[in-house]
Amino acid sequence: MTTQPLTKPAPGTATAQWLTDALEPKNWLLVITLAVGWHAGGWAGIVWGVVAGIFSGVLPILWIKWGERRKLWGDRHVRLRQDxxxxxxxITVSVGSGIAVMMVFDAPPRELLALVVAMMAALAVFLLITTVWKISFHTAVPAGAVAVAVLAFGWWALAAVPLIAMIGWSRLVLSAHTLAQVLAGAAAGAGIAAAVFTWLR
Incomplete structure (x- = not known):
């Protein structure tokens, strides 16, 4: 009796999966909301940064995991465009609820509110694009976060750009996106975030 040889994973697959998981959008959102909150309002800003992070990062991932457990879609990276x-x-409902909470209490730093509204604008645009094309959220979110960081903290924040390139590489290796989808995600994420943040801050 002969045994079939095991198929070896493509080179770099394990590293690519680790990058995709470690640098997923949720983590970028949690970091940028806390950073902008601190920059704009000190300790009080951090409190509001936590609130923004809950509505933009934590609740959305809980929503995704809820649907995953009920087999409404695949894993937390939601690979299928239809899903x-x-x-x-x-996610839009969650982010919109966060904006409502901030506006009702009229307490968050203006820069932080501008950041969350920029997230909402990006979601609206990306929802429209997703009806016909699977644009990359994995590059859009970090690119948007870096764009906001540059505007809020200075050009040194561009040091994070190589991380975006690494994420893009991981999505290609995992066959999750095409090169066009990866580049379009980064360009759209940075452009929308920079435009809305600059306008509202």
Whole structure:
């Protein structure tokens, strides 16, 4: 009896999966909301940064995991474009609720509110794009975060750009996106975030 040889994973697959998981959008959102909150309002700003992070990062991932457990879509990276059309509206509701909470209490630093509104604008644009094309959120979110960081903290924040390139590489190795989708995600994420943040801050 002969045994079939095991198929070896593509070179770099394990590293690519680790990068995709470690540098997923949620983590970028949690970092940038805390950083902008601190920059704009000190310790009080950090408190509001936590609030913004909960509505923009924590609740959305809980929503995704809820659907994953019920097999409404795949894993937390939501690989199928059609599934993203179900996931994005739920995330939009969460981010919109965060904006409402901030505005009702009229307490968050203006820069932090501008950041969260920029997230909402990006979600609206990306939902429209996702109806026909699977643009990359994995590069869009960090690119948007870096764009905001440059505007808020200075040009030194561009030091994080290589991380975006690494994420893009990981999405290509995992066959999760095409090069065009990776580049378009980064360009759209940075452009929308920079425009809205600059306008509202």
């Amino acid at each position: 993203r059309l179900l996931v994005i509206p739920g």
